[in-house]
Amino acid sequence: MDQISERASREPAAKFQFSLEYAPAMESTAAVKIKKQNALFIDGEFVAPESGEYFKSINPATGEELCEIAQAGASDLAKAVAAARRAYEQVWSKMPGKERGRYLFRIARILQERSREFAVLETIDGGKPISEARDFDIPLASNYFFYYAGWADKLDYAFGGRAVKPRGVCGQIIPWNFPLLMAAWKLAPALATGNTCILKPAETTSLTALLLAEVLQEAGLPPGVVNILTGDGRVGAMLCQHPGIQKIAFTGSTEVGKSIVSELAGTNKGLTLELGGKSANIIFQDAALDEAVEGAVRGIYFNQGHVCCAGSRLLIEESVQDLFLDKLKSRMETLRVGNPLDKNTDIGAINSKAQLTKIQELVALGKSESCTFYQPDCAIPSQGYYHRPCFFFDQSGSSSLQRLEIFGPVLSVQSFRTPEEAIAKANDSVYGLAAGIWSEKPSKVLKVASRIKAGVIWTNCYNRFDPAAPFGGYFESGWGREGGIYGLHPYVEEGV
């Protein structure tokens, strides 16, 4: 029998039907110890709230109670302001910048050393995937402290040779989407320039700020330089109203931002605002399409879409729309929604029941406007707050979901035909925080970028950050910039 027919008669290899379910790959929580009752941090010490009032904090991954957080009251605030003012006048503003810088370097270093503890705690408290907390939030937070530590002794060179003076006591109100990172964005420049701070973490995510207080103690930061008052929106309102505070910095919703602007009108308080966005991610037909799909996914599904600069509007050139959306659907089918502590989770828990309800209502609104809708049918945990990623397509500029910020894993897709049209659509918003431009033709990218009214423009990437790069928006996305040399400006008075 010759070789060829012998081969044909041989047994074919057994047909294996392979199915791969990823086994759980849980990060250990051994390093984290959560206190049952968590106090305020005033004048270098953890102190109970004078009212004795605490509220429950929930783990969004399970919906179960995690611990109790202190509700700061007016008398706690008064103590904090007094401590911050004393620390400012007697210690911090008199200290040479180089010395202030050393504290910031120390804080940055300790954050790095305790990074795993912080990452796990951030995930448990807020619901974001451990891979993001570990690889993005915590390292970047440390980075901001390192960066501003470097400015502390160079302020003479930062303002064109003009002398500057810190403002005094700063009230800083931060959101729940990047709790530790936002604390770093606020504290680092304020401290570097010689201000003292009262930090108000978000109600649903207080724990990493309180752990940061332990780091501040470990770094030997003089008492009163940083104070942390936890609680609900009432605490933020009190901060804005208190006459002993010279500057307010707020990151949060546009709605609350507007009420703060009203509150502060007529006072002498400085104000910076980092508010909402409905940023356009623009994909041209000559983009690197598979990488653009990654950019679209990263733009809106990173951190469950709880990102002020999320690329929540996709503007896709019509000639590649079908191809692109087909690739996007295939890619979305591989996104894993689940327990945030699982290292393979891509989309974690929605931060709170309230936010989940809000997202669900907006999705229902979108469906009621008869927009075409896609959502992969992936498994999600039965307990806790989860939302599968999805998108609406064939939208027009007047579709509600092209205009309203959702702050969830919901993308809104509209097509365009020419660069002019893309620019017009991208600018057609009350917001102006960020934009993404995807094309492999550099001249087009630069031309389009120069015409878009957004504070941050990413070209052939999305959601990339660096402490040296200023961040902030136009119009209803806010006032002022954080990061870089521009981030120093709000914290000083010039020509004094």
Place this chain on the structure above:
Amino acid sequence: MEITLSSLSRARQHIDAVGLNARVADFQKRSMKSHSKVDLLQLAVRMVDLTTLEGFDTKGKVQQLCEKAKNPIAFALRNEFFGRIRNFPEISPVAAVCVYPNHVKTARETLAGSSVKVASVAGYFPAGAGTLELRLQDIRDAVQDGADEIDIVINRGAFLEGNLQKVYDEVKAAKEACTPAVHLKVILETGELGTYENIRMASFIAMEAGADFIKTSTGKYPIAATMESTLVMLRAISDFYKLSGRQVGMKPAGGIRTAKQAIQYLVMVKEVLGEAWMTPDYFRFGASTLLNDLLRQICKEALGYYFYDNVFAAD
């Protein structure tokens, strides 16, 4: 026949290297534990193409490689493990043995009765520098001697000269020389092509011309398989499948030495192409050192500790 316009325009898609690297990094962050890890390790063993392509290969060397291919883990060890551990993971033979054409007969004889395939490089591998007629004859001779699979190289010279039609015609002729029973792997030699866009274009040309598998490298050029070049090829396969309905296999060759790397490649295959490709019929590893690391990791998962290296036969 010419390459179709729709296929060429899909083949011409730009690729951003920074974004590509970031996507690969995502795959490397996946954490495969317990039963997922064991399943992937066992699958990887079944996907190995044990290879010897040296000028000094002899009949004896090829026979020993074939014995290892049939029984990756020695009988004596297997019995010892089965005796000690209940449910020790099944270790199957590898997918194929890959040799030069002059050793195909030896491989056939040694592998007779087993499921391991005989793959032969042919067509004046690795340079592919001979007239087309001589290269086709080389293929026919290997097929005649009993090869189940043929691995050829594309004409990189013609490709870089811009003569894509010639590259296409030669692959098409090679497929015809193979006969339908024999499957054809087309090696792109990704290291020589220079850019990711070129790798994508070469992938499409090979697939259009009838390749059953596209393969990264000969292993004879310093730059062999990388996760990035593999990802480019996997995406090309996915796009081609959507256009044509034909499933083409993929084989990264060279540079994959550890089980950890193999698992990362398999996660990438699963998330880019899906479970239909998670079989030796559509994915292979061109690797030899890899096999013992796979065995080492399988044993460790079953026993809970590592054996020292000498336990596993070197060949």
